[in-house]
Amino acid sequence: MLILNVLFSIVLVLGSGRACDDIGEEEQLGLFRHQQLDDSVLAYDYSPNPWSSLNYQPRSRLPGYADLYSKGRTSVKRPELIVPPRSYLTGKNGVENRVEGRLALRDFASNFINTGVFNNRFTPANTWRPFSNLANRIPVSYNPNFDNPLDNFDACTGPNGHSGICVPGSACSLFGGRPSGSCILGKVCCINVMSSCGATVTLNNTYWQSPSTISTPSTCVLTVKVDTKFIEQKRPICQIRLDFISFTTTQPTAGTCSDTFRVGGTTTVVPVICGDNSGQHMYLDIPSSDLTSSNIQLMFNFLTASSIRSWNIKIAMLPCGASYLAPGNCLQYFTAATGRVKSFNWQDTPTGTTRQLNNQNYNICFRTELVSSQRAAQICLSVCSVTNGGDPFSITTPASLRPARTGFDAISDLPIPAAALNSNVGTAVSNAAGDTLVATCLYDFIIIDGGRGVNGITADRYCGNHLNPAVGTVRLPGLTTSVQVCTPMRPFVIKYQTDGTEAAIMTANPPAVPAVARNDDLNTGFCLDYQEL
Incomplete structure (x- = not known):
């Protein structure tokens, strides 16, 4: 029986050789290269567009000038499809590099052996894989210095709108994800949820x-x-x-x-x-x-x-x-010519509680966009519209509107919070008596460098209940309306800062506590619409 099996195998091999002889040499070479490319794609999970980032590139980069935010950054190069050399399996000086527990290397070895090495000679219709179990007995090490196409995971979007990555179905299960939709090359869009x-x-x-x-x-x-x-x-x-x-x-x-x-x-x-x-x-x-x-x-x-x-x-x-x-030191980064920016916990809901959060100190940055095929020359900000009774701008209630010395605290001689609706700018004003430094936009504020209102007045620091650079008077600071504030200062940045309390500051202790300040009244933070022009 053994002899018969051996003779039968020889006949099959000779028959395969004659079948190949019937095909022209050039056609054989073309088929072989095509099969080799297909097998390499399948074996290494190669993707032609690695690290797709559609969610974070709403517009193309501006031609002809260096982005002020992107100095020193280089674009990601696409990896070429490279058949790994022998050194792929070992690191420098022949030392093996191993990574544990992330992707089934046995699956990689199996694909590499079954499609990329031993089975190129077999046509796709031939399902006979004589070495299919060999990979399970061969230890495979991973060299992270090799630019392996296996490591490229395309971004994808499932039917429910969730973002994921394109991986083989077995890898999705290994990562603990769930398939949602399909990708190219037979992969699935893997959504990972914790x-x-x-x-x-x-x-x-x-x-x-x-x-x-x-x-x-x-x-x-x-x-x-x-x-x-x-x-x-x-x-x-x-x-x-x-x-x-x-x-x-x-x-x-x-x-x-x-x-x-x-x-x-x-x-x-x-x-x-x-x-x-x-x-x-x-x-x-x-x-x-x-x-x-x-x-x-x-x-x-x-x-x-x-x-x-x-x-x-x-x-x-x-x-x-x-x-x-995002640029360095920017907690938030907006990459569109128009949009809306809000402080954390701001909502368009009827006021009645303090929504402004204490101890906020961060930068909000805006990428310079193309407007009418030109770089934006300025950014303009205005309070957003509200329909549910919210307050779009409420940062440190401005000074009291009551008459001189009426409504002042007898101990601190500070204005008591009233139904104040004015804007405030700068850092400090004097009280009615003119002998006490009372902070305005010193502890809670936003900074818009080079901000200029429609009236031509400029100010960098804003607070109060309206966005307006108007100064006003000691007893009546600012105005009772908000206006659009624009700045040509690039890069476009808003700085937002609040202190650790909404209560009155009764004693000044420079420089940490530079001035006394009365307590705040139901501040909500801010909601601003921006537009680059």
């Missing part, structure tokens, strides 16, 4: 959703690990972008959060936030993962029982050198 506390994320475009039950007091933490040794992070990561698809926790008390959301492990100083922040976003700077690995912690802390806590946060890992990275 809904627990204490989990770890290594995959781009992961969604962190609130668990079904939240006990109190408690802390819920998610760790984002970045390291180029992870196959799913082949390109070095320099920033993390958080998109708050939904975010609702308890409201602050006098500006101080009882529920808190904090970020740790980044070089960006992130303020503590709470309340309603759906639609907001943050950019987090981290050291390049090509130089050092990082663990970024996203932390919720809950002190009291509440039934309104829920969140869904999209976590995007942005590669170094990408054109859509």
Whole structure:
């Protein structure tokens, strides 16, 4: 029987050789190259457009000049399809490089062997794979220095609108994701969703959703690990972008959060936030993962029982050198010629509580866009329209409108909060008696460098209940209307800062506490529409 099997195999091989002889040599070569390319694509999960970033490139980069925000940054180069050399399996000096627990290397080895090496000679219709189990017995090591197309994960969007990455179905299961739609080359759009506390994320475009039950007091933490040794992070990561698809926790008390959301492990100083922040976003700077690995912690802390806590946060890992990275020291970054920017926890709801958060200190940056085929020469800001009784601009209630010395606190001689509706600019004014320095836009304010109103008046620092650079008088600061404020100062940046209290500051202690200030009254923060011109 053994002899018969051997003779039968010889006849099959000879028959295959004769069949190939019937095809022209040039046609054979063409078919072989075509099959080799197809097998390489399948074997290495090659994608022609790695690290697609449609969500973060709404417009093309401006030709003919260097972006003020992007000095020193280089665009991401597309990897070429390269058949890995022998050194791929070993590192420098012949030392093997191994990465554990991220992608099934046995799957890679199986694909590499079955399609990329041994089986090129077999046609796609031939399902006989004599070496299909060989990969399971061969240890395969991974060299992270080799630009392997296996490591490129295209961004994709599922039918439900969620972002994901294109990977083979088996890899999606390995990452703990769920397939949602299809990609090219037989891949699936893998949506990765976490809904627990204490989990770890290594995959781009992961969604962190609130668990079904939240006990109190408690802390819920998610760790984002970045390291180029992870196959799913082949390109070095320099920033993390958080998109708050939904975010609702308890409201602050006098500006101080009882529920808190904090970020740790980044070089960006992130303020503590709470309340309603759906639609907001943050950019987090981290050291390049090509130089050092990082663990970024996203932390919720809950002190009291509440039934309104829920969140869904999209976590995007942005590669170094990408054109859509935010400038350094910019917590928020807007990349459109028009849009809306809001302070954290601002909502168009009837006023009655303090929505402005304490201890905010961050920059909001705007990319210079093309307007009528020209670089924008200025950016203009105006308060947004409200329909539900919200207040679009309320930062530090301005001085009292009451007559001289009426309505002043007998101890501090400071104006008592009244139904003040005026704008304020600058840093300080005197009280009615002229002998006490009373802060206006010194503790809570926004800064618009070079801001100029329609009346031609300029001011950099704004607070009060209206956006207006008008100064007014000591007893009647500012005006009772908001106007559009424009600035030609590039790069376009707004700085937002609040102190740690809404109460009156009774004693000055320069330089930390440069002046006394009365207490604030139901401040809400700001909502501004912007337009580049």
